[in-house]
Amino acid sequence: MNTENLSDRLKAVVQYIPAGSRLADIGSDHAYLPCHAVQQGIVTFAVAGEVAEGPYRSAKKQVDEEGLSDNIFVRKGDGLDVISPGEVDCITIAGMGGTLIASILEKGKQKLPAVKRLILQPNIGAISIRKWLMEHDWKLVDEKILEEDGKIYEILAAEQGDPRSYYGESFEGGLLLGPILMSKQNDVFRKKWISERDNWERILIQLEKADENRETSKKKQELLEKIRIVEGVLKK
Template structure:
């Protein structure tokens, strides 16, 4: 992967960045995404934010090597603190846990007033982002699921709007598996959730064999509820 050819995961993220957007890529790592968009899609302005010194220096080096210092501002800082209010209208955050992404958005809420779109790629716990959207009046407008190098990733796109709109029937199911992904039900979706069910069943069996306590019983009930919900989702193919 480099600034000319993105990984499948980042290429999918890049597809949801609107033409002409002023972008902040948080946790930008090598600044591959903003460099790629600046070179290939004419991105007018981007901030590459990085909290760790090493990746920040790598991003800086890449931006200079590509001759993009006039377009991409590489900044060291935690989450959205690298953005000034009103500076950007699109934010991408890719390659972190969903709970961490939701936390970054929560802590930087004052920076989101001018932002029209969020493109988020959690490695785990996409549900944390869907819940944050609902609590903060962001509408989930699309989702994608893809597999790369044996790992499955979800991409969530949010805009300001009606946060309940995508969840027509079962809110719990939609929050867990994704309302758009539930409708599409492609083979990656089925693979992910079949593996999750198997994993939860293993946990349940291990709990069955453990000494019983209120905590164990609660955990067992949680596993059963999740298994039922996802089995129903996979059956719901035509809904």
């Protein structure tokens, strides 16, 4: 992968960046995404943020080698600490767990009033992001699910607004599976949730063999509820 040939998941993230945005890519690693966005003329200003020294140096080296240091500012810092309020209007966060992405948004939420779009690609735990968006009045404008190199990724694009507009009656199912993804139900979506359901059923069998206590009973009920939700959606 390089700035000209992004991975499929990062290509999908880039597709959601509005033209002319002022972009912040948090956890930018080698800064491939902001470099690509500038080279393609999608944005002319970007911040590439990294919390660790190694990835920060890699991002800075990449930006310098591409001759983009006048357009992309590589900064070292934790989450949204790398941007000032009002500095950007689009934020991408890709390649982290959903819980971590939600915590980054929560910690830096004072930086978000001027942001028009969030584009979030969790490796796992998208439900944590959907819950955060719901609680902070961000509505999903689109979701995408894709498979690359044997791994399945979800991408969530959100803008400020009524978060319940896409959930309707399937609120719990929407948080878990994604309200827009549920409506599309492509082959990757079905593959992911059939696999998840089968895994939960295997865990249930193991829990049935364990000594019954409050913790195992709670876990079993949680798994049964998730299985019920998934089976109900897959039958539609």
